[in-house]
Amino acid sequence: MDYSRQLFQYILSGLSNGAIYALIGFGFAMIYNATGIINFAQGEFVMLGGMLTVFFLTVLKLSIIPAIVLAVVISTIVGICFERLAIRPLKNAKPLSLIIITIGASIFIRGAAMLIWGKDTHAVPAFSGNDPIYIAGATILPQHLWIFAVTILIIIAGRIFFNYSITGKAMRACAYNAQAAGLVGINVKNMVLLSFAISSAIGSMAGIIIAPLTMTSYDVGVMLGLKGFCAVIIGGMSSGLSTVMGGLLLGLLEALGAGYISASYKDAIAFIILLLILFIRPEGLFAKKEAERF
Amino acid sequence: MLRLDGITKVFGGLTALEDISFSINEGLITGIIGPNGAGKTTLFNIVTGLYAQTTGEVYLGEKNISFLNTERLARLGVVRTFQNVELFGQMTVLENVMVGLHTQSSSGIFSCAFKLPGHLKEEKIIREKSMEWLKFTGMVDIADMKAGNLPFGKGRLLEISRALAARPRMILMDEPAAGLNSRETDELAMLIRKIRKEGITITLVEHDMDLVMDICDSIVVLNLGKKLAEGTPRQIQENPAVISAYLGEG
Amino acid sequence: MFLKKQNIMTEKRQQILVFFIFATAVLMVPLFLKGSYLLNVLVFVGINTMLAVALNLLLGYAGQISLGHAAFFGIGAYISGIITTRFPIDPFLIIILAAFCAGVLAFVIGFPILKLKGHYLAMATLGFGVILYIIFNETVDFTGGPSGLSSIPSLHIGSLVFDNDWNNYYLVWVFTLAVMLLSINLFQSRIGRALRAIHDSEVAARVMGVNARVLKVQIFTVSAVISAVAGSLYAHIMTFIAPASFGFNFSVELLTMVVIGGLGSIYGSFLGAAILTMLPEFLRVFQDFDIIVYGLMLMLITMFMPGGLVGGMQKMAEITVAKIRKMKGKNAQA
Numbered sequence: 001m002d003y004s005r006q007l008f009q010y011i012l013s014g015l016s017n018g019a020i021y022a023l024i025g026f027g028f029a030m031i032y033n034a035t036g037i038i039n040f041a042q043g044e045f046v047m048l049g050g051m052l053t054v055f056f057l058t059v060l061k062l063s064i065i066p067a068i069v070l071a072v073v074i075s076t077i078v079g080i081c082f083e084r085l086a087i088r089p090l091k092n093a094k095p096l097s098l099i100i101i102t103i104g105a106s107i108f109i110r111g112a113a114m115l116i117w118g119k120d121t122h123a124v125p126a127f128s129g130n131d132p133i134y135i136a137g138a139t140i141l142p143q144h145l146w147i148f149a150v151t152i153l154i155i156i157a158g159r160i161f162f163n164y165s166i167t168g169k170a171m172r173a174c175a176y177n178a179q180a181a182g183l184v185g186i187n188v189k190n191m192v193l194l195s196f197a198i199s200s201a202i203g204s205m206a207g208i209i210i211a212p213l214t215m216t217s218y219d220v221g222v223m224l225g226l227k228g229f230c231a232v233i234i235g236g237m238s239s240g241l242s243t244v245m246g247g248l249l250l251g252l253l254e255a256l257g258a259g260y261i262s263a264s265y266k267d268a269i270a271f272i273i274l275l276l277i278l279f280i281r282p283e284g285l286f287a288k289k290e291a292e293r294f
Numbered sequence: 295m296l297r298l299d300g301i302t303k304v305f306g307g308l309t310a311l312e313d314i315s316f317s318i319n320e321g322l323i324t325g326i327i328g329p330n331g332a333g334k335t336t337l338f339n340i341v342t343g344l345y346a347q348t349t350g351e352v353y354l355g356e357k358n359i360s361f362l363n364t365e366r367l368a369r370l371g372v373v374r375t376f377q378n379v380e381l382f383g384q385m386t387v388l389e390n391v392m393v394g395l396h397t398q399s400s401s402g403i404f405s406c407a408f409k410l411p412g413h414l415k416e417e418k419i420i421r422e423k424s425m426e427w428l429k430f431t432g433m434v435d436i437a438d439m440k441a442g443n444l445p446f447g448k449g450r451l452l453e454i455s456r457a458l459a460a461r462p463r464m465i466l467m468d469e470p471a472a473g474l475n476s477r478e479t480d481e482l483a484m485l486i487r488k489i490r491k492e493g494i495t496i497t498l499v500e501h502d503m504d505l506v507m508d509i510c511d512s513i514v515v516l517n518l519g520k521k522l523a524e525g526t527p528r529q530i531q532e533n534p535a536v537i538s539a540y541l542g543e544g
Numbered sequence: 545m546f547l548k549k550q551n552i553m554t555e556k557r558q559q560i561l562v563f564f565i566f567a568t569a570v571l572m573v574p575l576f577l578k579g580s581y582l583l584n585v586l587v588f589v590g591i592n593t594m595l596a597v598a599l600n601l602l603l604g605y606a607g608q609i610s611l612g613h614a615a616f617f618g619i620g621a622y623i624s625g626i627i628t629t630r631f632p633i634d635p636f637l638i639i640i641l642a643a644f645c646a647g648v649l650a651f652v653i654g655f656p657i658l659k660l661k662g663h664y665l666a667m668a669t670l671g672f673g674v675i676l677y678i679i680f681n682e683t684v685d686f687t688g689g690p691s692g693l694s695s696i697p698s699l700h701i702g703s704l705v706f707d708n709d710w711n712n713y714y715l716v717w718v719f720t721l722a723v724m725l726l727s728i729n730l731f732q733s734r735i736g737r738a739l740r741a742i743h744d745s746e747v748a749a750r751v752m753g754v755n756a757r758v759l760k761v762q763i764f765t766v767s768a769v770i771s772a773v774a775g776s777l778y779a780h781i782m783t784f785i786a787p788a789s790f791g792f793n794f795s796v797e798l799l800t801m802v803v804i805g806g807l808g809s810i811y812g813s814f815l816g817a818a819i820l821t822m823l824p825e826f827l828r829v830f831q832d833f834d835i836i837v838y839g840l841m842l843m844l845i846t847m848f849m850p851g852g853l854v855g856g857m858q859k860m861a862e863i864t865v866a867k868i869r870k871m872k873g874k875n876a877q878a
């Protein structure tokens with residue numbers, strides 16, 4: 001009984017981490033599909049989400065909802081500026097240059113965060129208290145429910161957006177074939193900008209909902225960003241269900257590995273999985289050969 | 295010299311090439327023509343080992359080269375040029391050609407870093423031979439220019455020089471005249487004939503019909519992934535199937 | 545034709561002359577700086593130059609990125625540190641062992657990892673770096689974990705002990721100059737050209753018979769070996785090492801050094817290493833700003849000065865020469 005309760009606990013925390021990884025992975029996939037760039041700065045938007053929320057809550061004494069909204073809005077603006085200033089001016093840049101630029105942007109944003117908010121770790125209050133809820137003998141925090149709810153909402157919203165709205169369809173068209181999309185009158189540049197905006201918004205949202213569980217500081221973006229990338233590699237570069245599966249699987253493996261093998265190697269597990277998948281099946285575990293890219 | 299036997303290539307669910315068989319004779323110029331999407335470049339990619347065919351075999355002489363990789367094929371004397379010119383842009387014209395002599399030299403990383411005598415001797419030979427090839431194509435005076443700064447026509451020429459330096463038995467040229475003006479195209483035709491005189495077999499994919507009909511000894515026509523016809527330029531020009539499928543359009 | 549040959553000769557002579565002047569300058573510097581703190585800083589400039597050159601072989605020559613190079617640096621440092629603190633073996637032998645281990649590891653992971661391209665390669669090397677960083681941190685019994693490994697013995701040859709800045713300076717710079725010279729030699733050689741060809745167009749290089757797969761692994765291995773040697777030297781000079789020196793941040797710092805100096809330029813790597821090592825030492829304010837400045841430098845130089853500082857200077861020199869020529873031409877006409 002104890003054993004299965006423990007297992008359940010691991011699964012639960014694994015799934016909630018996995019949901020976060022999936023959201024971050026979404027951001028990676030969205031930009032990748034629009035531009036062919038892996039945005040190394042993706043994790044920094046996750047950090048910005050959490051840190052900005054802390055800032056608005058503690059310094060400006062806002063209540064939680066406006067703090068979150070503002071945090072997402074500002075992260076999105078940072079994402080837009082990034083695209084405008086560092087990505088758009090480069091035409092036909094080599095992948096190597098793009099990698100270096102997004103890495104540059106990533107440490108720039110991290111450095112700025114460190115200057116503004118210092119190196120301390122900050123706590124974010126849970127959205128609706130810390131009273132654990134008991135399910136089948138295992139405990140679950142209300143924040144876990146928030147994480148699941150927000151993730152599911154974002155996924156559903158994404159599906160609706162990409163399948164039913166004109167803009168969403170235009171973005172999908174760009175992902176399939178940017179040149180052809182341009183020919184039928186879609187403004188490809190705006191779509192790229194939009195992909196940066198959406199992915200920084202989703203990234204910051206992920207950072208906000210995880211912050212109450214893990215605390216936040218200026219340097220959480222590196223690890224979270226890498227895990228999100230890991231999720232998207234496991235799932236394959238589509239921001240559809242396979243990314244969610246990738247994220248959840250990663251979260252689960254990590255939690256089980258940490259529980260049954262060694263907690264100190266928790267992070268290493270994710271990267272060993274990442275390397276194995278890159279070596280053996282770089283197109284992802286769940287991706288069909290010609291998977292839908294959004 | 296080169297024989298294709300039942301080459302089929304399927305991408306996903308799409309058949310790009312279907313049961314293509316033909317031979318390329320040694321010392322001749324063979325043209326492969328066909329409308330866009332006929333599978334010409336795919337065929338080149340298969341012959342040069344960049345793609346693996348789904349089924350079918352490729353023979354070089356008696357040797358089955360079906361699944362050899364690109365660098366092995368280069369050593370056997372099969373080299374190619376690219377439709378959109380793949381130069382080493384950061385390197386000089388001379389250095390580009392010197393890379394062509396890679397397979398004719400053998401110094402390792404250790405010998406190169408320590409400048410061992412064997413390497414220095416080899417280096418001298420590489421340099422001299424490369425200059426000879428630049429002379430052959432008439433590019434000696436711009437040997438020190440950065441390849442990335444060359445005008446398009448010269449870039450084409452450099453790509454051919456580099457391929458020649460690799461001492462090929464056979465060169466596959468992917469649309470060598472694309473992007474050239476008419477004077478440059480004439481010069482290209484002359485150069486291609488000059489290359490044939492060196493005993494090198496040439497196969498080219500080309501859209502410029504005048505050029506193809508002018509220089510090719512034999513022509514293969516592809517359409518929608520299938521071989522439509524094969525023969526001398528005259529036979530092709532008179533072939534009704536070709537006329538209706540291809541020449542008729544123009 | 546004859547003229548061309550002469551050009552090449554003078555170019556080669558020029559290269560040798562430049563290196564000779566550089567090496568002489570480097571070896572003379574301590575004479576003016578005896579007992580100065582700057583000498584101590586220059587020891588680390590030497591180590592970082594070696595690392596930057598190693599990364600440049602991979603990144604600047606072959607065009608393959610690695611975001612995990614600090615790990616090889618760490619392997620060298622830890623193998624030397626762990627063994628020499630436990631067993632009384634000649635530390636120089638252990639440097640060879642460390643270099644060998646790093647080389648074998650690089651060779652083994654090189655094949656699968658260098659099959660990946662661009663962003664995927666970056667992520668994979670990054671993942672590799674993070675895994676090793678975690679291992680440095682968690683194998684506390686060997687590495688001392690986050691609190692580090694101390695009392696690593698200094699190197700010595702007979703009675704000559706490398707425990708002061710003067711000796712360390714010469715120790716490090718002899719290695720660094722050797723690495724620089726060999727790398728410069730490599731650039732203009734069969735292998736150097738093949739690597740640069742892979743950088744510009746891998747597919748065209750392969751069509752020319754360059755075995756890109758093997759060559760990339762070779763240069764990755766060489767690069768790892770040099771980094772490990774730098775790591776061993778670092779461990780013996782510092783006599784104390786901790787995982788923080790071998791993490792992702794340092795990999796990015798190395799990348800910044802190479803990019804600032806200029807991809808493919810060996811003197812550029814020295815310049816990049818010198819700037820990034822000295823700035824935080826002499827600009828106290830800079831210490832808080834360092835990563836923000838690194839980030840800006842990476843972005844701005846990649847966007848506006850793709851040849852790095854050395855490339856930029858060369859370009860400026862070319863433009864000036866062209867201008868002077870033009871003016872001379874005008875004068876002659878007049």
